Amino acid sequence: MTKENILVIDDELAPRESIRMVLKDKYTVSTATGAHEGLDMMSEKSVDLVVMDIKMPVMDGITALQQIKKKHPDTEVVLLTAYASLDTARDAIRFGAFDYLLKPFDKDNVLLVVEKGLKKRRANKGLQMERDILLDRATYLEEQVDSARSNIMKYYEGTVEALNSTIDAKDHYTFNHSSRVAQLSSQLAAAFGVDEKTTKEIKHAASIHDIGKVGIEENILNKNGKLTDDEYELIKKHPVIGARIIQSIPFLEEAIPVVLYHHERYDGKGYPEGIEGENIPLVARIVGVADAVDAMMSDRPYRDALSIDKVSNELKRCSGIQFDSKMVDLILSGKVSLDWLTKKSD
Ligand SMILES: [Fe+2]
Ligand SMILES: [Fe+2]
Numbered sequence: 048m049t050k051e052n053i054l055v056i057d058d059e060l061a062p063r064e065s066i067r068m069v070l071k072d073k074y075t076v077s078t079a080t081g082a083h084e085g086l087d088m089m090s091e092k093s094v095d096l097v098v099m100d101i102k103m104p105v106m107d108g109i110t111a112l113q114q115i116k117k118k119h120p121d122t123e124v125v126l127l128t129a130y131a132s133l134d135t136a137r138d139a140i141r142f143g144a145f146d147y148l149l150k151p152f153d154k155d156n157v158l159l160v161v162e163k164g165l166k167k168r169r170a171n172k173g174l175q176m177e178r179d180i181l182l183d184r185a186t187y188l189e190e191q192v193d194s195a196r197s198n199i200m201k202y203y204e205g206t207v208e209a210l211n212s213t214i215d216a217k218d219h220y221t222f223n224h225s226s227r228v229a230q231l232s233s234q235l236a237a238a239f240g241v242d243e244k245t246t247k248e249i250k251h252a253a254s255i256h257d258i259g260k261v262g263i264e265e266n267i268l269n270k271n272g273k274l275t276d277d278e279y280e281l282i283k284k285h286p287v288i289g290a291r292i293i294q295s296i297p298f299l300e301e302a303i304p305v306v307l308y309h310h311e312r313y314d315g316k317g318y319p320e321g322i323e324g325e326n327i328p329l330v331a332r333i334v335g336v337a338d339a340v341d342a343m344m345s346d347r348p349y350r351d352a353l354s355i356d357k358v359s360n361e362l363k364r365c366s367g368i369q370f371d372s373k374m375v376d377l378i379l380s381g382k383v384s385l386d387w388l389t390k391k392s393d
Contacts, residue, residue, distance in 0.1 A: 049075075050073070050074050050075045051074050051075070051095040051096070051165055051168075052074070052075050052077070052092065052093065052094045052095050052096075053070055053074045053075065053076045053077070053094070053095065053096050053097070053098065053161065054076075054077050054078070054079060054085055054088060054089065054094045054096075054097045054098070055067055055070075055076060055077070055078045055079070055097075055098045055099075056078075056079045056080075056081070056082060056084075056085040056097060056098070056099040056100065056103075056108075056111070057078075057080070057099070057100040057103070057127065058080055058081055058100065058103045058104060059100070062100065062127060062150065062152075063078050063080070064078075066098055066127075066152075066157060069154050069157050069158060070098075070157070070158070070161060073158070074161075077094075081103060081104070081105055081106065082099075082103060082105065082106035082107075082108070082110070082111035082114075083105065083106060085097065085099070085111065086111070086114060086115065086118070089115065089118070089119055089122070090118070093119075093122075094119070094122050095122065095123070095165060095168050096122065096123045096124070096125065096145075096161060096164050096165055096168060097115060097122060097123070097124045097125070098124075098125045098126075098127060098148070098157075098161065099111060099112070099124060099125070099126055099127065100126075100127045100128075101126050101127065101128045101132050101135055101136060101139070102128075102129070102132060108126055108127075108139075109135065109138075109139055109142065112124050112126070112139055112142050112143065112144055113142050113143075116142065116143040120143075121168065121171055121172070121175070122168070123145040123164040123165070123167060123168045124143065124144050124145055125144070125145055125146050125147065125148060125160055125161060125164055126139055126144050126146075126147040126148070127147070127148050127150060127152070128147050128148070128149060128150065129149075129150045130149060130150075133147075133149065136149075145160075145163075145164040145167065146160050146163070146164065148160055199298060202298070203251065203298050203299075204251070206296070206298075206299070207251050207254055207255055207299075210255045210258050211225050211226065211254050211255060213258075213261055214255070214257050214258060214260055214261060217260060217261055217265055217268060218257070218260050218268045218269065219269050224257070224341055224342075224345065225253070225254045225255065225256065225257060226254055227341045227388065228253050228254070228256060228334065228337045228338050228341050229250045229251070229253040229254035230250075230387075231253075231337035231340060231341060231383070231385075231388070232249050232250060232253035232333050232334045232337040233246050233247070233249055233250035233253070234383045235333045235336065235337060235374055235377055235378075235383055236249045236250075236330075236333050238377045238382045238383050239333070239373065239374070239377060241329075241333075245330075248301050248302075248330075249305070249330050249333060249334065251301075251302060252301060252302035252304075252305035252306065252330060252334065253305060253333075253334045253337060253338075255289070255293070255299070255302055255306065256289070256302075256305050256306055256309045256334050256338060257285060257289065258289040258292055258293060258306060259284070259285030259286055259287065259288035259289025259290070259291075259292065259306065260285045260289075261288075261292070262284070262285065262288035262289075262292070263281060263282060263284070263285055263288070264281070267281055267282060268282075270348075271348045272348065272349065273349065283310070283318050283319065284319075286306060286307050286308065286309065286310055286318070286319050287307065287319050289306040289307070290303050290306050290307040293306060304328040304330050304331050305328075305330050305331050305334045307319070307331070308320070308322070308327055308328055308331035308335075309331050309334045309335050309338055310335065310338075311323075311327045311331060311335065312335075312368070312369045312370075313327070313332070313367055313368060313369060313370055313371055313372075314367075314368050314369065317335075317369075327371075332370075332371040332374060333371075333374055335370065335371075336362075336370050336371065336374040336375065336378075339369070339370070340358060340362070340378070340385065340388070341388065343357075343358045343361060344358060344385065344388045344389065352389075354389075355385050355386070355389060358385065359378070359379060362375045362378060362379065363375070363379060
């Protein structure tokens with residue numbers, strides 16, 4: 048076992064040397080002639096215990112004690128004192144001194160006090176090590192949780208992607224509609240000041256908002272002409288069908304409000320439930336606007352895509368009626384741009 052390091056600080060040669068002589072066989076002893084020199088030495092190499100005179104020029108032992116405890120809280124300090132400053136030495140205990148030795152000192156007593164101080168230091172070191180081990184373990188567990196979480200995210204994203212392609216494969220007219228709505232929804236959410244995590248959730252939810260269309264007949268979805276009332280009623284079922292599909296997938300739960308309510312209208316005249324205003328979940332109000340905007344900006348069998356100007360006019364006309372005016376304002380004010388939607392490649 049390596050010997051423990053002891054530093055003796057005293058401006059007078061005689062006591063400094065005699066303490067060194069007493070301790071040198073059992074410990075590695077260094078000496079300093081003043082507090083500054085001692086502190087410098089301590090910043091170079093670690094010291095387990097300091098034996099230091101109280102009365103020293105330039106910096107006295109009590110001031111030095113406080114500095115040592117501040118910079119090296121684990122180092123124990125034993126003070127040397129003449130009978131005249133005994134009260135000061137006793138007071139020094141509250142500044143963190145371990146004990147004091149009264150001059151002239153007795154050799155056995157020096158060894159005893161120093162050994163006791165080191166014992167305390169060893170116990171503290173042991174505690175410190177245990178604390179470090181626990182901290183290491185906690186960090187390890189945190190990493191495990193993080194990696195599990197990112198695995199779940201990967202599954203989530205994979206599942207969303209697969210569902211997304213399922214809708215696109217079925218509904219030919221709206222190829223890539225889901226991912227554009229996801230993009231625009233997350234832009235609206237971010238511009239509205241929604242936090243990053245929720246914005247990401249909205250993006251995922253938006254990309255499967257029409258998942259219920261997998262339950263609608265393809266010839267209705269892809270009909271080359273106006274829908275009959277009955278056909279339209281069938282199409283209107285896709286939010287409820289979609290919510291039913293994803294409710295059995297635990298990590299898609301957050302997408303339910305979007306899937307179920309993206310066709311609700313601010314004036315309460317939407318479907319499936321006809322809820323109105325702020326009763327419609329924010330996420331669904333956001334996706335609702337994005338969905339309508341992308342629909343207007345896409346070619347349909349019965350009409351060409353609308354220009355940005357026409358879309359803006361339509362948004363203005365329906366603001367607060369069909370759409371949440373707060374979302375409409377984000378677009379009309381230019382905070383969220385629609386330019387990229389005109390350059391889509393479908
Ligand atoms: Fe829809
Ligand atoms: Fe849609």
